[in-house]
Amino acid sequence: MSARRGSARPRPGSPGPQPRRKGHPTVSKPPVVPRDSDGRSLTPGRLLTVALPAGRIRDEAIALFAQAGIDLSAADRAHAGRRLVIAIPEEGLRVLIVRDTDVPAYVEGGAADLGIAGRDVLEEQDRDLYEPLDLGIGRCRLAVAEPEDRPVDEAAHIHLRYATKFPEITRRHLQARGTVAEVIKLYGSVEIAPLVGLADRIVDLVSSGETLRQHRLREVETILEVSAWLCVGRAAAKLMAGPIDDLVARLGRVVGGKRR
Numbered sequence: 001m002s003a004r005r006g007s008a009r010p011r012p013g014s015p016g017p018q019p020r021r022k023g024h025p026t027v028s029k030p031p032v033v034p035r036d037s038d039g040r041s042l043t044p045g046r047l048l049t050v051a052l053p054a055g056r057i058r059d060e061a062i063a064l065f066a067q068a069g070i071d072l073s074a075a076d077r078a079h080a081g082r083r084l085v086i087a088i089p090e091e092g093l094r095v096l097i098v099r100d101t102d103v104p105a106y107v108e109g110g111a112a113d114l115g116i117a118g119r120d121v122l123e124e125q126d127r128d129l130y131e132p133l134d135l136g137i138g139r140c141r142l143a144v145a146e147p148e149d150r151p152v153d154e155a156a157h158i159h160l161r162y163a164t165k166f167p168e169i170t171r172r173h174l175q176a177r178g179t180v181a182e183v184i185k186l187y188g189s190v191e192i193a194p195l196v197g198l199a200d201r202i203v204d205l206v207s208s209g210e211t212l213r214q215h216r217l218r219e220v221e222t223i224l225e226v227s228a229w230l231c232v233g234r235a236a237a238k239l240m241a242g243p244i245d246d247l248v249a250r251l252g253r254v255v256g257g258k259r260r
């Protein structure tokens with residue numbers, strides 16, 4: 001298991017928050033641009049690029065940034081419309097709206113300096129990223145479920161099939177448990193797989209539990225507690241260390257949560 005997974009240890013070179021100096025109250029809303037000690041921009045014209053997942057997380061992230069004094073409302077659905085690249089120079093930021101599972105690729109590839117991605121997506125893809133802050137939004141869990149009326153007898157040594165959008169996490173989980181099973185990768189509507197005979201169990205995200213209830217599935221166990229994390233690219237952590245540290249510190253004060 002890599003240090004990334006489930007570990008609270010700081011990673012080498014991980015961007016951490018800058019210490020707050022006593023007697024220097026935080027300015028309420030400075031733009032997130034790197035500056036030298038004389039206040040000159042270190043990367044003139046360079047906006048910090050943030051990959052935001054489309055959907056509910058985008059709304060929650062915008063609300064969280066607002067609490068940190070960073071106005072991303074230009075990137076909300078009402079304002080942005082169909083635009084997917086939104087420059088917000090007043091905040092020193094540029095926002096990319098991308099599919100949630102694509103956020104790590106944009107960040108690892110350097111197209112975005114940082115992004116917001118679910119713990120589920122990060123664990124599944126296991127990319128080379130820093131993950132400095134749990135934002136505590138988009139909470140749900142990744143769970144194993146099976147039909148209420150056809151519980152699996154794990155001791156029966158039958159050929160078990162697990163359907164999921166998260167094959168890597170599922171394989172690791174089964175391996176850790178010493179369970180031999182087939183993992184079937186799906187891209188959606190996972191809940192119907194056991195109902196129509198494609199799989200014995202599913203591994204899927206559960207929030208309210210309503211989807212499972214509607215399909216007469218019961219949760220067997222939780223594999224992973226999920227929330228959205230800030231992820232940072234390796235190159236960006238060096239080139240844009242100042243503004244990234246500042247952003248992590250500001251968001252960290254709002255969420256007051258786990259840091260890596």
Ligand code: PRP
Nearest residue numbers: 188189204205206207208209210211212
């Ligand atoms: C997730 C998950 C379930 C549902 C669970 O799907 O795959 O279908 O949410 O939520 P509930 O416990 O509140 O019913 P999502 O809405 O993310 O859509 P997707 O399958 O297209 O990814």
